Amino acid sequence: MNELNKRNLEYLQAYFFKVLSLDENTSSLQYMMNKIVKFLVKEYSLQSVSFIIWDEFTNRYTVESTTNEIERESVSHLVFEAFSFLRQQNQQSFTVEGNDVSICLRTDEKKYYLHIVQSEESQIDAEFWEQLSTECGKMLELLLTYKRAVSQEMKYEQLYQITTKFHLSLEMEDILEETVYTLQKVYPDFTYLLLLSYDNKNDRKLPIEYLQYDNKNISEKAMEAYVCGEVEVEYDLVNQSAILYAPLKGKQGNYGVLQVVTEDKELFSKDIVKFITVLAHTAGSALEKAQLYAQSRRLIDDLRLINETSHQLNSNLRLTDTICYMSHQIRESFHAQEVGFVLFSEHSDKYQLLKGSTLFFSESSAHFYIEYVYNRLQEEKEAIFVNESPFSFSNEEMYYHSIIAVPMVQNGVVKGAAIVLHSDPYSFTFDTFKLLQSLIHHSTLAFTNSMLREELEKLVVTDHLTGLYARNYLDDKVEKSMIQDPCGTFLLIDIDDFKKVNDTYGHQIGDQIIIQIANIIIQNIRVKDVGARWGGEELAVYLPSVPIELGVTIAERLVKKVEAETKPSATISCGVSCWSRDKVDTLEELVLRADQALYCAKDLGKNRVVVEREKENTSYSEK
Template sequence: MDILECNDLHLQINRYKQLILIIEKLHSYLDVNILLGEFCLALKEVYPDFSFSLLLSQDTYSHSDLPIIDLEYDSENIAAIKAYATGDLQFEFSSSDKHTIIYAPVKGKQVTYGVLQLIAVDTTEFPANDMEFLSLLAESLGSSIENAHLYQQSKREIANLQLINETSHCLNSNLRLVDTMTYMSEQIITSIDAQEVGFFLFLNEHAKVKILPGSTPYFYTKQAQIYIDYIKEKIELDKNPLFIGDSNLQNIKSKTSFHSILAVPMIQSEKLKGFSIVMHKEPYFFSFDTFKLLQSLIHHSSLALTNSMLREELEQMVITDHLTQLHSRKFLDDKIKWSMKESDEGTFILIDIDNFKELNDTYGHQVGDKVLVQVANLIKRNIRGEDIGARWGGEELAIYLPGVPLDRGAAIAERLVKKVSECSDPHITVSCGVSYWNKEQLDAYNYLFKRADEALYIAKGTGKNKVVIQKDNIRVS
């Protein structure tokens, strides 16, 4: 072996040692942006006299200071596209400019990420060793990019699994409906950076939808109704989730329009219960991975949502009279006990439908039930939200007015007696006994009921269709 061959061999050995060091360094980075920067520095050291560019097919990296451009599929870039498609090294030679362009595919085991373009000026022939070196260098970049992507993907998957696990654990802890949906909304906004989140429940055979608590305020506006109606129609049609990258719905002003929309049906026991909508104003804001994460979250929340609703329906059944939809006697008892500990005063009204037995005997029990419902509806329309209307038992109903003095309570009873007489069909009347308590006098809820019952007894025995107030002494009004 002569001196020239020894020098070539020595250069080749050094070059491959350099390649090994570059590969080791590239594989130590798990951030693609840093990885690309280090690769460009290494390439400048290896080929200081050549210019180069990285043509990447999925250019989603931050690299304004690096020679990285999008790989474009056009007729002017045939060699680069061929290198990308075949995975083989490609060459272009310009006799006028006397330079050679080499295209080395940047490929991993799964996909090809782009092409390394190297321009060798005043070079008509590229050494075979350099071609092999360049090919190995480009492949090491592709392998390093793939490893970084897989690492980041695994981190996202682990984070998503932790999120789903935490969400499932929290949702299965018997939360109230409002707490369940508020928690879900917060999780979605935090995890996928959504601007608006809405949850909707189908009502009346899907004729209408109810906005569930936890939805962001935007969905209670008129502008949001266009999106709600559009998604409702799509979800009802095929029951499939929707991934919309850039929506262009009509009748939406540009300032308030949302382009990125994700919608996922809420299905339980193969029945469509409702749907969720997630929106962002920027087009193509959500990734497909985000879409899959949202589907998982909604899937896991559907059972918790159903359980919360069933639990609250059962609780409502326990505290609600089935016929009149007024509160139950037990609920009334509990609320009055609490009020007599926490409030300063309160008025109790005991109501009895006059001649109810004769009404049932004349018209039948169905009409009797109808009358009970009529009186119950009048009670609900004539009391405040914090007041309590209840079915006391049989044809007797009751009202408790926390924090209401006797004169105002008596006026409400008088108004109710008048309304029933004017509005009932068939015509009926009611009698009322009114009692009152305040914290300045020693009292108990049993005595409060007893006084009202005594007053009602007097009202029934002195002509009916009237209000009797019992304070210390019974007074007929």
Template sequence: MISWFSLKWDLQLEVEKYKELFQLSEKLHSTLNVDTLLGELFVTLKEVYPNYSYHLLLSQDTYNHSDLPIIDLEYDSENMTVINAYESSEIQFESSDVTKHAALYAPLKGKSGIYGVMQVIAPEVTEFPSGEAEFITLLSSSAGSALENAKLHQQSQRAISDLQLINKTSHQLNSNQPLVDTMIYMSEQIKSTFEAEEVGFFLFTKDQLDAKVLSGSTPFFFTQQSRIYIDYIKRKFQQNNEPLFIGDLNLPLNFHLAFHSVMAVPVVVNKKMKGFSIIMHQDPYFFPFEAFKLLQSLVHHSSLALTNGLLRDELEKLVITDHLTKLHSRKFLDEKIQQSMNKDEEGTFILIDIDNFKEINDTYGHQIGDMILIQVANLIKGSIRDCDIGARWGGEELAIYLPRVSLESGVAISQRILNKVSDRLEPHITVSCGVSFWKKNHQDTYQNLFKRADEALYRAKETGKNKVVIEGNPSMVS
């Protein structure tokens, strides 16, 4: 016969247990952090059922809980009770006379779906206690609802973050900053957001047969080793312009692949493919599918702005470039010299004139005259640094500005160009050079710098041509 005290004790334990459930429900619904939520759930299970064992089999995301008994929910024939609980959204039981335990599988159910299954194993029994089953059912329902809220919050936060990334990148692309700065910014944003190891941007040639690497791509894409990836993606897009999501790249070649996870999205404007973007990681299956969808959205929203930026960049190059010689324009030269005279310590200016150019045009025709101008321009480009400026001054006159270069070095460069022209060009021609220079501690203007070089060039022409004359010093000629 059951005593009154025993009934009172059991009732008190039951009240305490459901009080624990109520407190847990409050905790679970007060946090929108999935990690915190799952941790609280296991703390309560340990307190209420210290002798039971339990697992959470979760269906969607990968959770980094090395200290918690969480495993992926997988469809396999050895786990049919779990699958039945997940698919039916009803509690399922399992018992074993051999191992003497009973298991309960409770679905973690929210309003919009099932997020996993909670497995609870009671030892030394052949049937799961019915009173505990009711409690665990309520517990799993509360956990499922809280997990759904937390996941919806995560999704909304991710969506907000994705929109912010798209808006910031689009704003940057639509700004008037230099395209190379914009592409570097976009590359850094993609590397940070997707944890990518390599990011590449490519522009198709007009015939769509080749893809040019754009500035802003990570250095790897400017190496020979990258060609196998670029060519593979390029061929795929030439066959079909659908985005590519590759978890483990496997090429039919005897080639060691350093990168296995690859995502590539075409840049399409007005239904025409202009180029593509690639991001890669060494680990297989590194990028989640959500990242693939975000990359597509990012490239799609950026395509028009990116193409406009490329066109603007090309237009700027045309404005500052002489169409025949591909040297810089005189306007660009003027601006760069003024900037240099404001910030540098010294500089040298060289004015070059092709001797007897009118006779060359009269003898050989203007087509040969243009060819000679191009050849002299190419010799100039091959004789100066990237930071130096070669320009077409006008007609058959060309110019070079050498920032931070002394007069002596400038004269040596002038002489080297003069010798190359005389030795290499056919039909045989010569050039004359006038050289001027400036220093920080002497007051000067760029108009005077040009005037002095022009006067030195005039003396070179008047005193026999095919020579270098230095400003203000008729004796310093070569």
């Protein structure tokens, strides 16, 4: 080696050492090569120097740093051929064509190139170019090694930080957000998409899609990575990009796939694939932990809901109170819009809507849903879970897409159903469906007990033959009314010539006449009025807060309707008495006065109303 080449080489080595040891931006390849190419041009009186990388994926050379702005746009045909020749040679490291020098810088990672255009002032021989190739290759290898070390340190620092955050977080959205943030920080030139296998509310607008086999946006490689749990890579030749699919893997399964797309010229190195794979597995484990935690919280909440509901239902609530409580619980816990409880008839397709159901079930359009539920339950005997309603209405407010119907079964017989509706499709999850099944299963016994208890209470205070209240119930109501109300009217009714009816038609027809008259009474009094069987063929009606004049009008209407509507035709006599708060009175005296008025009605010819007032009988109706 001549003295000039030796001095040039020593000077070059000294500059490399200075740059590598003192410059703060050593990890930036482009920055360092910008300094190198400028140094070579200046110190060796060169016309231009370009640092060029061969991209195997795109099959082209890319100018990374140059002092020739024209060459920055593209590599000339002559240079392309020279580099192609060098790329195929293992020994030769440079070529010289006139003033153009093409040098190959071999490293462990890939091949890089220098394209040098000499000036007329340049006095450089082939020996120097060979030494330059060797020294630049060493420098580049050191630079790349340092760059990899810095990059690895940064990556694993990020991995450490994200792992620490994952351990502190049990929120799925926090984990997903931190995963995307870390990737964007480490590889800002890549684009990312989270392909999840579970529903996520995604309030933070993260890049998320859901893994569904019918989703045309999801590639086969993505599904393969999800199913097999292995990293997959595919190349998009149309868009000149590479796509990596890393499964979000936990111990119990895969929770999705992390999709990473390179830019135009990037390839996935082993280090990149390794880092993304580790990060995806770390995120998958964190998602699994968060999901298990969320499931445990849901189970605790579900058990608490069932326990609270069971405790409330076992506190001897009235049936209406029970239904109201259940409707409220279901609306609050399942975000349902409509909740209905219906009982089915054993002998027909009619149903009874229980009080406490939401108002929609009292509307005519609810019949379609109830009928649909009834038919399916009769056929399948299984709970119904529908995410798309089979009905459509012109009024969209009445169009409920999501339907859950859970049968209320007792001794193997479907007694009724709880029906839950929501206007949005897929509003209820399968977990919601299973929880509602469990809730209704635990509640059915309470419903049945409430109905049986109220039926028993009704039997105690109701006359078996007529369906009217028993005398002791009427007595209790009158006494309470005398304390609470301003006035009241009492009617005592007797069927005229009832013995003759029994003798003529028989006791069975006699019973039918009593039933007919009882039904007429029920149809012609208010809900809060009390109709009762007094004893034998005697009946009674108490009208709370009704003055005597109106009470007489009601009594006369009953007399007329009984004569007109009974078959065989029968008549009644009615004695009327009243009380008011301005006078001291008792139940016994009220009944006694009505009884005296009734006897007077009988004496006056029957089939009439007589009112007793201050021990003076006055006939208000005579036939």
